[in-house]
Amino acid sequence: MIKPTLKAVYLLFALSSGLIVGGYADRPAFNDKVAPQTLDDFREIQQALQSNLARARAATVCLQMGGGSGSAVIISKDGLVLTAAHVTGKVDEEIKVIMEDGRELKGVSLGLNSETDSAMLQIVDEGPFPYVEFDEDDTTKLGDWVFSLGHSGGFDKERGVNVRVGRLVRQADSTIQSDCMLIGGDSGGPLFNMAGELIGIHSRVGASREESMHVPIREFQSHWEELKKGSFIGEGGFAKKSVPGSGFLGVITEEAEEGGLRITEIWEESVADEAGLKVGDRILEIAGEAATEEVMTIKVAGLGVGDQLKLKWMSGGETKEETLKLGERP
Numbered sequence: 001m002i003k004p005t006l007k008a009v010y011l012l013f014a015l016s017s018g019l020i021v022g023g024y025a026d027r028p029a030f031n032d033k034v035a036p037q038t039l040d041d042f043r044e045i046q047q048a049l050q051s052n053l054a055r056a057r058a059a060t061v062c063l064q065m066g067g068g069s070g071s072a073v074i075i076s077k078d079g080l081v082l083t084a085a086h087v088t089g090k091v092d093e094e095i096k097v098i099m100e101d102g103r104e105l106k107g108v109s110l111g112l113n114s115e116t117d118s119a120m121l122q123i124v125d126e127g128p129f130p131y132v133e134f135d136e137d138d139t140t141k142l143g144d145w146v147f148s149l150g151h152s153g154g155f156d157k158e159r160g161v162n163v164r165v166g167r168l169v170r171q172a173d174s175t176i177q178s179d180c181m182l183i184g185g186d187s188g189g190p191l192f193n194m195a196g197e198l199i200g201i202h203s204r205v206g207a208s209r210e211e212s213m214h215v216p217i218r219e220f221q222s223h224w225e226e227l228k229k230g231s232f233i234g235e236g237g238f239a240k241k242s243v244p245g246s247g248f249l250g251v252i253t254e255e256a257e258e259g260g261l262r263i264t265e266i267w268e269e270s271v272a273d274e275a276g277l278k279v280g281d282r283i284l285e286i287a288g289e290a291a292t293e294e295v296m297t298i299k300v301a302g303l304g305v306g307d308q309l310k311l312k313w314m315s316g317g318e319t320k321e322e323t324l325k326l327g328e329r330p
Helices: 006-017 039-059 217-222 224-228 293-301
Strands: 060-065 068-074 080-083 094-098 104-113 118-123 145-150 162-171 176-178 190-193 198-205 212-216 251-255 261-266 282-286 308-315 318-325
Touching (some): 039 060, 068 198, 094 118, 212 217, 217 224, 251 293
Antiparallel strands (some): 060 068, 060 094, 104 118, 198 212, 251 261, 261 282, 308 318
16 A cells, blocks of 8 residues: 655645645645635644644654753654754764653764754664655745744653744745744754645744744755765854864873772862762773773863763762763863
């Protein structure tokens, strides 16, 4: 049995509802009205949303890195994810991916474009995963009805993914704007047309929360291979390349007789201090390698502010493991 595509399903809905306009079988009539004229117009918008919402929500994820969070959307069954560059911030960084049902998965950031605020991420855990299709032909027009999803304010399983409905109010080469209200935590989340196709990724808020800016899918398409292979594109303001050697962990160590590195001093309010490391703790591994003074020097010297360093250490008889983001050198 051949599985119907989202467009085919929507075509059947359009045929049965009389929504074919101007020769476009998958373009609903309500998109071409200045405003809804009747109760039936509102019902058609509602039905279009309800037909596509469950699939879109299932593919919308929360990203957690350090103390912050953002949103993203899965676009393939093997876990390729689109988000904003200011959310991932770095290339090749480990990021926690939280599904709508609360499952926590491991993700690794791929490439990003610091000029347009676009980024990719790959879920490392085994799929398949729920995913959405995107508007490959860029058919959405100014004034079309759209809906946005996001984990506003961070992940909340009881609340679930927030949905907001609006219209596309402005289009530019590298930005589209809707009047769907966005708040903190929505960044990197998806914007859909009413056929349930992904058309953009949330970037930032304008002068008010109703002036929401999104990266159009065409911007991802124009740099697709570079993003997939992990390139850092441009020198824009949405992400900054780290300066090797500028990162700071905040510990002084010495070789321990039983192996590893014994912590002899910790800077107050440093990354190590905030992570709970203490004088006397023994670092066992640094970035997956057995901890030695040489390994510590080499690893930290190659990292900048905001770069991640995975540590395993022994504290009070308990083994701990955490990925830390290096801070600024005092």
